[in-house]
Amino acid sequence: MKSRRTVAVASVLAVLFSILFLPVPAQSAPTGLRVSGTRIVEANGSAFVMRGASHAHVWYQGETGSFADIKALGANTVRVVLGSGQRWGPSTDVANVVSLCKQSRLICVLEAHDTTGYGEEGAAATLDQAVTYWISQKSALVGQEDYVVLNIGNEPFGNNAQVSATWASATSNAIQRLRTNGFNHLIMADAPMWGQDWGGIMRDNAATVFANDPDRNTVFSIHMYGVYDTAAEINAYFDAFRTAGLPLVVGEFGHNHSDGDPDEDTIMAQAQSRGLGYIGWSWSGNGGGVEYLDMVTAFDPSRLTSWGERIFNGANGIRATSREATIYGGGGDPDEQAPTTPGTPTASSVTATSATLNWGASTDDIGVTGYDVYRATGASGGTFTLVSTAGTNTYTASALTPETTYRFYVRARDAAGNVSGNSATATLTTQAGPVGGDCRVAYQTTNWGGSSGFTANVTITNTGTSAINGWTLAFAFPGGQRVTPPGWGATYTQAAGSANVTATNVDYNATLAPGGSTSIGFNGTYSGSNPAVTAFTLNGSACAAA
Template sequence: MSRLAAFLALLVSMLIVVPAAPAHAAVGLRVNGARIVEANGNAFVMRGVSHAHTWYTSQTSSFANIKALRANTVRVVLSGGRWPANGASDVANIVSLCRQNRLICVLENHDTTGYGEQSGAYTLDQAVTYWNSVKSAVTGAEDYIVINIGNEPYGNNNVSAWTSATTSAISRMRSLGFQHLLMVDAPNWGQDWQFTMRDNAQTVFNADPQRNTVFSVHMYGVFDTAAEITSYLNAFQTAGLPLVIGEFGHNHSDGNPDEDTIMAQAQQRGLGYIGWSWSGNGGGVEYLDMVTNFNPAQLTSWGQRIFNGANGIGQTSREATYFGGGGTDTTPPTTPGTPSASNVTSSGATLTWAASTDSGGSGLAGYNVYREQGTTDPLLGQTTTNSITLTGLSASTPYQVYVRARDGANNLSANSPTTTFTTTSGGGGPGSCTATGTVQSQWGGGYVVQVTVTNTGSTPINGWTVTFTLPNGHTITGGWNATMSSTGQAVTARGMSYNGSLPPGASANFGFQASRPSGDSAIPGPYTCTPS
């Protein structure tokens, strides 16, 4: 059955086979040593994103869109009443969507967030009561459903109680008959900076009679250096205990996470990661949206990074073998139709092609699109249909383009027939752009600013430069999603390879943290954008 998605780089995955799980393990997904394995013993490494379903219950198309960008996992936010409640029928529909879209789904109860520090937060015991109320919706889906008992179940108060509360929650889940792989979040808003989860993980793991619990750490501002990240991951690796990075971002109000190291280390160690989050963020963290307004065709800079960047989902995700990924399918898809070029400009064009079909049972995962100027050049970037808008092309230049289809088992079709088009000579000028800075957070001696760059012209821009002036005495102490330099108080920020090119109307974000004299309330600006 064909699924249409455009993936523009040839992705290579490696199937890791591990010994069968011990006899006491639960059915379906389970822990084997420090790894998660499927029922057939094949290792499964989560590569996914969180989706805030409880606040956006109408956005059920997000499951297919997340899958189309090659994620193998989605973490679904649910509530038992602290926010709009998700009852058994709603959860049953989510379970069905997970299976339809060939996604491992981590279902999490968000009610426990910040317990002990945030008013209205539920206890882990209340979370277990919620899971019992929807048990009928998840029973029998142990092959592809993970239960994340409670999100960030303690803030920074009374953190020592986390160990007993978590062991009790696990024991009660098992006594109620849940056979699923369980996931437990760290305290300290998930970041475990006091190392409560790290130091008590073995005790908690032993409390599960099925030994089928995986630990989840959330990596935000606490994990802003490679040393902190590797040290934490080393502790679990040395202990031989299972760990996933259950949330992380590219930026946060409490500091700038080192997402490059997080993703590289997860790939190197075979650890799962789940980024936060698909869309719909508010309260000053809108920069954590991966797509704008739930539109998969509008990837933000964070979305481009996690889906298309180094060690990202597009490069490293492998579908669960339960759904056919990595199975014995060796039948390639049929050859796609000849690409058709339209909307040709001096720097881009839109390509469309007839879909191929797949009879091997894996489902079409997407297409690899290639352009040629003497040599084959696999393009980077993604869309969610059998069409693609190319950018960054040279004016008055002929291009040859062909397409290959790839199914869920990574079988490649033959090359489509080649189409040739020539970009126009241009003459429309370099385009135009604007930049707007917003203070995300501030304190006596510093602040964090996010800058949004928007292509306000009618033609694509292939790069942008933003200049602005810091008030006297202010100094930039860190930045992300741009190359930054300064002379005195004058600052220049240039777009990166993954967010520099913008079609008309599109936006990209970068940010920086700055220090300032105590008591000084001045902020930088204005921001001037120049396209290139």
């Protein structure tokens, strides 16, 4: 039975505050499963990528056969729902649960479910109460670090922004209390806002929480449901953790939900491409209107639902991508063989703002999981930076500058995180773009009554004689306004503390024919007044105001 999720439709005022943490003890040496950069590795250094399902054990304690059934369908991980005693349980059979995981050769992610939606769900437990529960079960857990991950508390905050803003301090304190009490396990920290972090609280504070773990052994868990219904939103979240150099897993996701239609295909493909773990919700026993999230009917592994078929047997699914932990004698990449070097990229479909790259595929003993694409500006010199993690040996670069030379190279990665040598460099020059004055922008806003939120509708028109193939609209807010993602019709970027905003085309409106236009928009917040934006550029050229 999955707890509800509510996606807030009102805008949330940014909460600015400083968090003071207790001094962090000296770092100890983690044993068993641990973090290495952005990866999870086992004690022997082999990469471990979670592929599994959640099992609602606290509500179905008699379904002990589910552990073996989940394993039989290819999983290497099971996330086990336990109760800490505030709402369910307490689950006192933890030693037996760990034994069932080990008998089925599964890595055991144990989570305390009572924390779900704290601050919005009145009966929810605090993270501190969850830690008290884990301490009560210490004898069943210490010594199991090779097999057990401690997921402190499920979705520990709801959509109350002011409460969710305490996620960083509450999570840091919980981790430090576990460490002080002798837990050296890999710890998993769930995001706030019913796990979906639509306000970016975990994304923006994960580095601080990680630094406050004395063992530096925390992996962050995002739950992807209706908030993540586009590839752009999924990739942006994954990109943020990759850029920060922090470990991330998709701790829950589904193929459908009451708050929207998650893009499970992108979640699974990108997780596979990037070497990220994922755990689907859930094996069986869902109620409350989300029965469609059952992977099997009535705990019967022979009765896979459409969701079960998708996650176990579909593209980038569990059966095709899961590797058993080496602690059980499973796969990994013990010889650490790197993939072969990709072929030299070749460019095609070069426009003023985009180009498509293709290169010869790499090979590897355990299979290539993806390619890192690097780009620099200029025919010589310049610094290469990572711009994409492509799942296959093709990549379309967008938001390029007209009449500019770029250089690209790629490298391959495998499931163990080994990387190939760099390909030879490809150089291309983009075509001429629209000249100044070849665009017009209309900007209209509607303020929400009694609120500090607004909706902006923007219309971009190509007033030139040539088509615009790929575009980025740029502007600066004059009154300190903030865009509330995700918006529509474009991918929006606004750095923290900055007035500057960019809006980049999505697939369906990338081309603007002469005289053609597209309508985009977003929700935002403001304080005091909400002055209109009057100056815009499109691909670097100034536009007339409508």
